[in-house]
Amino acid sequence: VNPDLAGERQTASFSVEKLTAQLDGGAEHTRIRRAVVEAIECDPVFSREDQYFQSQNERYEAAVRKAVHLQKKMHEMGWTESGPEFKYIYRALSGDVAFLLHRIFMRSISVLGSDKQVAKWIPLATQFRLIGSYAQTELGHGTYLQGLETTAVFDTTTQEFILNTPKISAMKWWPGDMGRSATHTVAFAQLYIHEKCYGVHPFIVQIRSLQDHSLCPGIIAGDIGPKMNFEHIDNGYLMLQNVRVPRENMLNKFCEVQPDGTYVRRGSQKINYFTMTTVRISLISDEVIIPLMKACTIAIRYSVVRRQSKLKPGEQEAKILDYQTQQEKLLPPLAATYAFHFINDYLQELFNRGYQEIQRKNFDMLPELHAFSSGFKAMVTQYCTSAVEICLRACGGHGYSLLSGLPSLYTKILASCIYEGENTILLLQTARFLIKCFMAASAGQPVPPSVTYLAAVKPGKCPAKNKLDFLCPDIYTEAYQHMAVRLVSSTAAKLQDLVQSGVKKHDAWNQCTVQLAQAAKAHCHYITVKNFAETVEKLETKAGIQKIMKHLCDLFALHGMFSNAGVFLHDGYVSGAQMDMVTASYLDLLAVIRKDAVPLVDAFDFTDKSLNSALGSYDGQVYQRLYEWAQKSPTNKQMSPAYERYLKPLLHNTLSKL
């Protein structure tokens, strides 16, 4: 181990192993997770070592190979989908595996299909007698589902639906696993019966032959080509030309087309709504927080190995993490990983409660759950994407090499801001809920517990008298609360003013959206700070964990105030002099947390294989690894044909003879 890195570990103020267990939810979980990781990583089929050298085609091949091999592996290891190991598999594979949409295919049939449909399709899918996909998004339609243009016309004579792509913007575009793998898909289309449109419905459509994988008649499908990342996924396009599917292929738990064309709606569709929200919550941990934890691990380990320039004249070059500016880049993201880990626990618990209510047919929590899943998905993906970029840039030139692992973490996490609901749209959904609750609360009506704070508008001022006061969670939590209430209430007031002055409601809404999005972010930020502070309160006081978590909580909160000073200063709740105290405490905390920076990332417990980074390895042998790895690059495999073709004639002055 690089001695500079080893030294950082000797002075940890807390037990790394205890913190790992805390993050895993107990030592037993840690044990199971490590066993899964070990089993996956010692299997060469799952290796990711060549990943940065591979073409899109090679990445796809590898992901399919891994997905198929995983079926064997699970059988071999005795892992099942309901077992405790299952949730660690995806993390252990770093998501580098195919057939993720196959699972969404199954989930949609389970949720939207009748018992008969479930009985027919789920066993086929479980046994991989078909490969499923999920075809919703179209070239011209993403966010606004009602605008989908694919049509499904019911033909009473043949008892079939005829599916069509009426124009190019109606072509399905982006569905994963569909470009090259899937044999079936759940396609969403506007249902027409006797020329009347009944809106968007899901249909099971076979797209490729189960015999030879050739495209079925009337199907045009393929891969949408190169993307910023996700080379391993065959995101595809799909055109339907008079494709007929039997009446039984419309998923009909909630509505049915009877043989004579009568349309029957039954039960509640609200549960669908709930499925969408759970997907948003479930991606936060695997797709967003873990990548940021990896980026922090890489950048922080590198920053204690890399020495550059001198802090003190005459001394050795300094570790770059000893520069305040480097601390300011890396430590707030580190604090954020913990803040988001804890808010994720909070959201999971909220959703479990919600799910129990829903099973008792009580749908009251749905608006709140929808607002929370939307707002936090947007806030966390946005924050973590920016933070991964900061980590990348904080590693200078070497961060820009794919071998650092940081570029691929960045280009992948960036997509999370777009998929499962574009972030701006989601924030506005949260804002709509907040405005509604604020109006209700102002009128004395009851609101969900998480937003009762909106009713408690206290004018007052921040009572902090010196910089130490800002290390008191009550002080900063109050400041965040005040700020969130102010942003929600002032935007509600602007909306009302506009409408009262004669602006139409939808125009008024559009004219407030910049501020509405800001208010929604403020709400989520406040809840995150509050939850972090409450979590720290509840932590065991031994093993030094509570103390370091308290520092991180303070840092997360004060960094947020320092970076968004305007919203706190705006109405004078926090004064300029107090903001100087915030800044002073914030900068002090950087120096404090810097001492534990390496132990704090060690606690994430990533193996070298899972980081797949020349800069982030546990032993800190950065330069050796970069050199050895680069030599394996295909760009070093042979003398380039460019020499014979271009360089030689140029250098030998025989170009003109070519």
Add this chain to the structure above:
Amino acid sequence: VNPDLAGERQTASFSVEKLTAQLDGGAEHTRIRRAVVEAIECDPVFSREDQYFQSQNERYEAAVRKAVHLQKKMHEMGWTESGPEFKYIYRALSGDVAFLLHRIFMRSISVLGSDKQVAKWIPLATQFRLIGSYAQTELGHGTYLQGLETTAVFDTTTQEFILNTPKISAMKWWPGDMGRSATHTVAFAQLYIHEKCYGVHPFIVQIRSLQDHSLCPGIIAGDIGPKMNFEHIDNGYLMLQNVRVPRENMLNKFCEVQPDGTYVRRGSQKINYFTMTTVRISLISDEVIIPLMKACTIAIRYSVVRRQSKLKPGEQEAKILDYQTQQEKLLPPLAATYAFHFINDYLQELFNRGYQEIQRKNFDMLPELHAFSSGFKAMVTQYCTSAVEICLRACGGHGYSLLSGLPSLYTKILASCIYEGENTILLLQTARFLIKCFMAASAGQPVPPSVTYLAAVKPGKCPAKNKLDFLCPDIYTEAYQHMAVRLVSSTAAKLQDLVQSGVKKHDAWNQCTVQLAQAAKAHCHYITVKNFAETVEKLETKAGIQKIMKHLCDLFALHGMFSNAGVFLHDGYVSGAQMDMVTASYLDLLAVIRKDAVPLVDAFDFTDKSLNSALGSYDGQVYQRLYEWAQKSPTNKQMSPAYERYLKPLLHNTLSKL
């Protein structure tokens, strides 16, 4: 042309052609530029159509092919390096060409070499009898040049320098054109004579045979492997093992090692310093502003073609640019392209003046030029990188496709934050200059004209009374000036307090660096706003150009205040009520500029080939282009081998038999 896009062009408030000429510096320049672009783009060798499908090896091959072909082309067209066409060639090629470091190789010899060395090497390089590179950065050393570890020991017996890479961190790493192409390089090494170190010096070293391109004895070199972009460049590594070069190969304009080992320094090295600063300025236009202009063109054209969701119930789906949140994403970056275009003119002029002074042996302007080049390089690259990312995300899923052109613009511009001086380091250099000037100004000493404002600390308050007042350039320029002075002066005070309280000078500096970097940014932001306002003043009042530029200037300034509200509110110079006025005016401006958004990007005058984007073409046929282009992807070229190998056995349940 897509009718939604065509409609946007009919209502332009100004003459697009006039604005293009304005940006080019006159209609004659526009004519020459278009001729160069036309000649390059009609030549199939320069095509970039396959770029998004190519591997790193293929990109490198293509870049070499283009570089060699360019030599012929220039001859054919009668273009010379000193002709008016030359500066447009790189833009026309979108930088996708090899041998850029060959030019730096030549430039360093011209600047650092003696007349004899220039006479020997420059003709060889000009005729491409060798291919040069520039080997400065090492695996362990980037920013801090004094820390370089490569050694050059003078051997008096043979009159040679013996170059060595004493350990792995001393290996040269990153030099462009070196991984596979270069035959020679200028290598920087610590000079040792009779065991005494004389610091870093440049040496011409041959690394590959001119006959067969094999590595020379003692040379280990290769390609550093995959990067986030720049696949077309063979960034390389280089290890030197007792490589001997004759005494004449040390570039010796400013210092010489005589045969007996006597070291002689002569002349001033200050001019080197100036060369570094000019490189920083010269990259701003080609590598930073133009990419942002392209990103804006792509995202804004797409945003008037893409319709999604409804603004008004019952109406057609709305153009996404009609949503305030989309305007807030795209219009401030658009305003910034103009702000930076004008600041670039300002910097060019400043540097031309500086160059004239230097030729008269007057080096007084150097500190100012260095501070300006550092700060503006950092500010502009940082802003433009963020803005390109915003453009990418503003295009939703399609922005994430490489075919949009946006991912490659982003991954390339990101590097500009790191190369030619890491941005944080550069900002701190600017800050050091500002603090020095502030202290001098406070003591009544003279300071360079660009920073005299630091002496004029006026307490006062912003006099704006309503939102229209914030459309007055004097009002916002004053606010920026006040803010910059406050940040510089308060940080200077903190520094002084620390030192007076006994903290050592270098520790005090480190403890202020977060705020110092902020102060440097504030200074650059202020100068940019001031320069934009002054430029608008001087514009011709006809053709509507001045009016729209005034709107953009207001938007740039007010967006900056809205986004950094804290620094304006902090001391009460701007009140909360005034910040509400800023917000109101800012949001009003979005709606005003939105009307001219398409003409404003049309004025950048990019051809479809130079944008190389399915979303940004002049005719707006987005979906058709995405579909046709995706079909050409290598992922659609054949049935994947994954089918026979994995999918078929899986689907046919014969996996176990494998």
